[in-house]
Amino acid sequence: MIKTGIVGGTGYTGVELLRLLATHPQVDVTQITSRSEAGRSVSELYGSLRGHFDIAFSEPDPQALAECDLVFFATPNGTAMKMTPDLLAAGVRVIDLAADFRLQDTALWEQWYGMPHACPDVLAEAVYGLPELNREKIRNARIVANPGCYPTAAALGYLPLVEQGLIATDNLIADCKSGVSGAGRGASTAMLMGEVGESFKAYAVPGHRHMPEIRQTLSWVSKTPVGLTFTPHLVPMIRGIHATLYATLVDDAGDLQALYETRYADEPFVDVLPAGSHPETRSVRGVNHCRIALHRPQGGNTLVILSVIDNLTKGAAGQAVQNMNLMFGLDERCGLEQVALLP
Amino acid sequence: MIKTGIVGGTGYTGVELLRLLATHPQVDVTQITSRSEAGRSVSELYGSLRGHFDIAFSEPDPQALAECDLVFFATPNGTAMKMTPDLLAAGVRVIDLAADFRLQDTALWEQWYGMPHACPDVLAEAVYGLPELNREKIRNARIVANPGCYPTAAALGYLPLVEQGLIATDNLIADCKSGVSGAGRGASTAMLMGEVGESFKAYAVPGHRHMPEIRQTLSWVSKTPVGLTFTPHLVPMIRGIHATLYATLVDDAGDLQALYETRYADEPFVDVLPAGSHPETRSVRGVNHCRIALHRPQGGNTLVILSVIDNLTKGAAGQAVQNMNLMFGLDERCGLEQVALLP
Amino acid sequence: MIKTGIVGGTGYTGVELLRLLATHPQVDVTQITSRSEAGRSVSELYGSLRGHFDIAFSEPDPQALAECDLVFFATPNGTAMKMTPDLLAAGVRVIDLAADFRLQDTALWEQWYGMPHACPDVLAEAVYGLPELNREKIRNARIVANPGCYPTAAALGYLPLVEQGLIATDNLIADCKSGVSGAGRGASTAMLMGEVGESFKAYAVPGHRHMPEIRQTLSWVSKTPVGLTFTPHLVPMIRGIHATLYATLVDDAGDLQALYETRYADEPFVDVLPAGSHPETRSVRGVNHCRIALHRPQGGNTLVILSVIDNLTKGAAGQAVQNMNLMFGLDERCGLEQVALLP
Amino acid sequence: MIKTGIVGGTGYTGVELLRLLATHPQVDVTQITSRSEAGRSVSELYGSLRGHFDIAFSEPDPQALAECDLVFFATPNGTAMKMTPDLLAAGVRVIDLAADFRLQDTALWEQWYGMPHACPDVLAEAVYGLPELNREKIRNARIVANPGCYPTAAALGYLPLVEQGLIATDNLIADCKSGVSGAGRGASTAMLMGEVGESFKAYAVPGHRHMPEIRQTLSWVSKTPVGLTFTPHLVPMIRGIHATLYATLVDDAGDLQALYETRYADEPFVDVLPAGSHPETRSVRGVNHCRIALHRPQGGNTLVILSVIDNLTKGAAGQAVQNMNLMFGLDERCGLEQVALLP
Secondary structure: OEEEEEEOOOOHHHHHHHHHHHOOOOEEEEEEEOOOOOOOEHHHHOHHHOOOOOOEOEOOOHHHHHOOOEEEEOOOOOOHHHHHHHHHHOOOEEEEOOOOOOOOOHHHHHHHHOOOOOOHHHHHHOEEOOHHHHHHHHHHOOEEEOOOHHHHHHHHHHHHHHHOOOEOOOOEEEEEEEOHHHHOOOOEOOOEHHHHOOOOEEOOOOOOOHHHHHHHHHHHHHOOOOOEEEEEEEOOOOOOEEEEEEEEEOOOOOOHHHHHHHHOOOOOOEEEOOOOOOOEHHHHOOOOOEEEEEEOHHHOOEEEEEEEEOOOHHHHHHHHHHHHHHHOOOOOOOOOOOOOOOO | OEEEEEEOOOOHHHHHHHHHHHOOOOEEEEEEEOOOOOOOEHHHHOHHHOOOOOOEOEOOOHHHHOOOOEEEEOOOOOOHHHHHHHHHHOOOEEEEOOOOOOOOOHHHHHHHHOOOOOOHHHHHHOEEOOHHHHHHHHHHOOEEEOOOHHHHHHHHHHHHHHHOOOEOOOOEEEEEEEOHHHHOOOOEOOOEHHHHOOOOEEOOOOOOOHHHHHHHHHHHHHOOOOOEEEEEEEOOOOOOEEEEEEEEEOOOOOOHHHHHHHHOOOOOOEEEOOOOOOOEHHHHOOOOOEEEEEEOHHHOOEEEEEEEEOOOHHHHHHHHHHHHHHHOOOOOOOOOOOOOOOO | OEEEEEEOOOOHHHHHHHHHHHOOOOEEEEEEEOOOOOOOEHHHHOHHHOOOOOOEOEOOOHHHHHOOOEEEEOOOOOOHHHHHHHHHHOOOEEEEOOOOOOOOOHHHHHHHHOOOOOOHHHHHHOEEOOHHHHHHHHHHOOEEEOOOHHHHHHHHHHHHHHHOOOEOOOOEEEEEEEOHHHHOOOOEOOOEHHHHOOOOEEOOOOOOOHHHHHHHHHHHHHOOOOOEEEEEEEOOOOOOEEEEEEEEEOOOOOOHHHHHHHHOOOOOOEEEOOOOOOOEHHHHOOOOOEEEEEEOHHHOOEEEEEEEEOOOHHHHHHHHHHHHHHHOOOOOOOOOOOOOOOO | OEEEEEEOOOOHHHHHHHHHHHOOOOEEEEEEEOOOOOOOEHHHHOHHHOOOOOOEOEOOOHHHHHOOOEEEEOOOOOOHHHHHHHHHHOOOEEEEOOOOOOOOOHHHHHHHHOOOOOOHHHHHHOEEOOHHHHHHHHHHOOEEEOOOHHHHHHHHHHHHHHHOOOEOOOOEEEEEEEOHHHHOOOOEOOOEHHHHOOOOEEOOOOOOOHHHHHHHHHHHHHOOOOOEEEEEEEOOOOOOEEEEEEEEEOOOOOOHHHHHHHHOOOOOOEEEOOOOOOOEHHHHOOOOOEEEEEEOHHHOOEEEEEEEEOOOHHHHHHHHHHHHHHHOOOOOOOOOOOOOOOO
16 A cells, blocks of 8 residues: 655645545555544545545644655646655655646746746656656656646647647647636636636637747747647636647648547547547546547548546646556556546 | 346436346346437446446337346336336236335325326235345236435435434435435536536525435334425435434433444445544445545534435345345345446 | 726626626626736736726725725625625625525524624615515615525525415525526535536535525515525536425415416516426526416426526626615616527 | 517527517517427527516517518528528618628528528628627618627637737637537537536537638638638536637737727727736626637747637627618617626
């Protein structure tokens, strides 16, 4: 059993992690910390967990965490980077579900996150936890940066084309849509149901932190800097991300459907739909899958790739569990074989 | 492995049954029938099932069904009663998720369902599949009538009080609310999102078929005819039932919270919340639990019992699996240990 | 033109008042105060008001308010009672959309609202602003207590029966459901879409402040103390209240449908639906109407009255405008002739 | 008073037209036809219209319609083109809210709509009813083709740029999102709340009928054929369209914000938001406005234009009323001065 601690267990990423770990056969969650809810039982805050967890939230205690095999951070940005160096020194492995280790370029990180990075050396060591790209590195990583939700959906949608050099990468357009749980569980007016229900809008069009992250991933693969317009939108639903990705073909591409099917044939969590499909976010509700469909409208040079994930699962906690499975030599699917909740 | 057939697999009850059986370790689904979708692969209709079921819908074939150990009917009312006698004769056990075997009084059944009953003798043999009431009978049943969704929520909420004779049973009031999936997946104008989204209404106030079913259950327990006003409402959400149950105390009741906790202490799927709680339907989304809270406002004689289930799980397919587990000697929880999807 | 000030214009009640006053032909809104948003233009906060209001929110200024003919308070409880005495002294008339003047019994008010009342003498003078009950008093009132949302729906549903003494009033049950805008626009976790979307629950079952208010109204009419169990619920939609009201007939009632139709024949904003109807909350979305239907299931002694309003319109700002029209001698319908937004 | 008939009044476009005409001071609706609902009172079908319309749906009667000044068609595609020639011959003016007269190229129309056109000569005469483009022609038109919902949002968003020749028009991308009312009120499984609630998807990516319509409008303006990728998506909400429009600058553009503000300065129903804004669909719920914001992320060459309308109002019935006002010499705003319903 993997002795596991969770720092910051009260947000949506935290409760999703608890949902998945509750039925994971190889994990023993020994600590769930929360400054604000310390002392309160986990199942009191989340009625859905009654009968699954008997423990209470606790104050974060570095010594107790140091006894874990693995610590997940489901905290706001800026927390994990302060605690990770000591945990690594104590031999604990770390998966950060926040953004502290996602951008390898420290200056770029500091520009987008607006604070100095607490441990650039650890950042340099961190592995970007997208198994479909970095599986082998993840197995041996001490510190894994769990990808952002939009970047997961966008990267998986673009990867086969960029790997094969089939599209122009100077002017990609990623028009992405997310359910409201992506904004977290903090008290706010902006995310009240009275504000976001029955309405749709774009946000952060001038610049969103996931833009440089998507660019970084695609640039690694294309080996050249990538140009990207990224437009996030808010959908009046709780879970799900839909990435509508546009690209211009630069080469006569052959059978693109076959390219995608081959690229992802051995991936347990990427499902290429039959030609002509339109994936729905509900088809991945609560599961770790990404479903992708590829279109070439009217046979033109513009490709439209549709990629859906559950932002809390493949876009956060599910991918973190997948990374944990890799790090600890388990079957990658272990604990992640739920069926999507539909309807 | 239990060789299992599903008749009528295309509705919401059917897909929920498939979701649960996909990960059930003791079930082999050998046939899923649908007249309208015969020949179409199950995972094409329900993208959420891709990778879980390789079979296609087939025309109902009595001979093939006769080779099953168990057949579930997830059909409109009136279908199961026509096919069940032959299946029983062939040694197949049957669980009907529709209403054909729910009311023991044939005349009452015919009055509420508006057609003659095809097999009153089988009806007489059928066991009402509420495990919390009829567990031992279910184990040996050949034919189980899976309870309605509202009747499950209402019966579990009232049971401890009625068993102990603590409330007046001549004038109960059950004010119940259901998500839209309760109305099924048939094409209609009335259940379009444009019609039922962002709105709330009561329906069938003059009379709903679940009223006599609730009365039947409570009358069995109280051993006298029960008077009941039952008001169903439609909630603009997909899953969930919330029963708000009113009763007048006729006896000084002692510790009612303890009564409920004791009554359900050994029930794997009934969870009595701490005093003062307000259960949310989302706390049981996708799971087979009923969560109950008991209130006595201002210490008066009117009790208010709050009971929530997922209408498709404990209110339909989950309870059917629970009944199957009992019928085949499995652990009652087998295949039903999911955690509710929250948020 | 009525010179009008609004104190506390940033909440949902405030913006609804602005929506209605924007097209009211006899009103000139000269001031909209907000401590938190002072200096910000009204249409910046509420894009829906662009082109309708050119003014900015201002700090509350007693002198400026004293120059109004009428001041609406759309503030949290406890604000209006502090400012009203001076306004009345300056000859300004006041409509309080909060609860400061709703309960005539000061001790009862203090018990439910948890603070001392600032001006019991003004409270004694205040008129409860339910036009269907108090029309003539409202015309001459200096200070009107605008009723709560649940109390409006419940009172209008019960009134004809209580006035005629046809029902037992010692044990009424009002099972009420509200959209989320009833909880206001303040930052909170509890009302995030991620928390309340796709779920349904009861709340405040042990006791809600609208319970004594409903009792007060019905007791005025019945001239005896009324017993009431009031259960509020939260519906995952933005606007609308549905009251499901139960009562036991004590007298052979004659034609109850005719009783309701007669009682409300001259009421511009109460619409008795044909026998057998089930009103939907969407049928009153954005309008000042209450729609009511009456049922007597299976001809028994239990009546079920269904009453729907828009909680922000007839349940708050619309009723306030109706009261204003009465106070200033206008046609009661003035500015309130919108058609409900359906779908 | 304009004597007005509505053919096909039972769909969402029809009821929205009735909502707007109910309070229009210059319109007398003398007939509302529906084959399926003939004889049923309008307010019985739509409770929101109780008190506003006393008439019943009638069978379409050419003679009665011929007595109108104006007939609106809110019918499925293919109906208006059959009845319009006779109406025009009788001196009746026509506004078709369906697609029969939207594409000027008959062959193109027949290709996309899959039927022969019944009156190509009338098609040649029809004026495309986008007032911001064709105001003067509309004033004198006998037959107006009311634009599609997506085409309205997209055209208004692109117009200033295309008129000035500032963007490349060979490869535009319009990523558009619509609420479910755009799919109409016909019985279907696909649009059940259980199917489309809490989920998001693209549809018709290989080709949608609004694509050639948008291309036609932009090609008129640019005077060259326009290349367009159009991706419609379905949002789990009832009303609203959000067009996210991408374009590549080909010229140093100067102050684009000023360009938009100037272009639309005199337009009563186009509202250019301040720089940096993100319009919400709710800000136009129930009103005839289009709100637009312009972005140039990171100062690059890709422009992102955000354009929102209510699909039933500016995208259908509201624009039809606006066109009627123009055709009959009324103030263009007449009957269209509602405030958006927010929240």
